[in-house]
Amino acid sequence: MLGDPTRQAILDLLLEGPQPVGQLAALLPVSRPAVSQHLKVLKEVGLVVDHQEGTRRVYQVDPAGLAPLRAYLERFWQKAMVAFAQHAENHHADNQKDKEQDR
């Protein structure tokens, strides 16, 4: 997926705000059907959502697409940092002594 620069470019544009297909095609060096095809793939994996506005179909990034992963990483790093602080403080005295002897 990352290997496809057009898909990345579409995602980049949509991260700046909702866009209709025609506007995305105008901004990219590919045809409108090609843009539609990429959008279909992005929609299938839950990264973008679309809705009709009059005669236009507008696409936007689905915030829920990445939010779960971000939430997971946040929880992981928080847990890791607390474990780090506890370990560091618990072993401080011993390690500090060793270090001083080394020097």
Added chain:
Amino acid sequence: MTQQQQAINPVRVSVSVGLDQQRCFEVFTDEMISWWPAGHHIGETPLKEIIIEPFVGGRWYARHEGGDETDTGVVTAWDAPRGFTVTWQVGADWAYHADLVTHLDVSFTPTEDGRTLVELVHRDLEAYGADAAQMQRTFEGPDAWGGMLRIYKDVAERAHF
């Protein structure tokens, strides 16, 4: 990949540690195996060592009890004991991806009370968006990392956005 996009906020966590800056840096980097959550690895066998080679371009990787090695990323900045930056190239499928590049910035700042503020920023998470199709295929595949998928789903179901 573009750098200007801001739509996906970096993950930021910090902790105050009752040690000096130098010691904090050493424990965080040299002694990572001693505090890293033990179940959190991508190898076939349990973690034995975690190594961050202390220079720009150095590898960040793990050695496992079965002798296998797994990569996490590479060092892109090294300024001991003030901080360092490494890439984190592990997908939500718990596999290393050469083309999935996110960054971790870790800084160590002395505070007036003699403690050290350790701040971690995990940024460029947009890369996961572009890798999502691959992640999804892995999730759905026969070799899916069941535990990871359960965690992912658990988080997904609890997330309110």
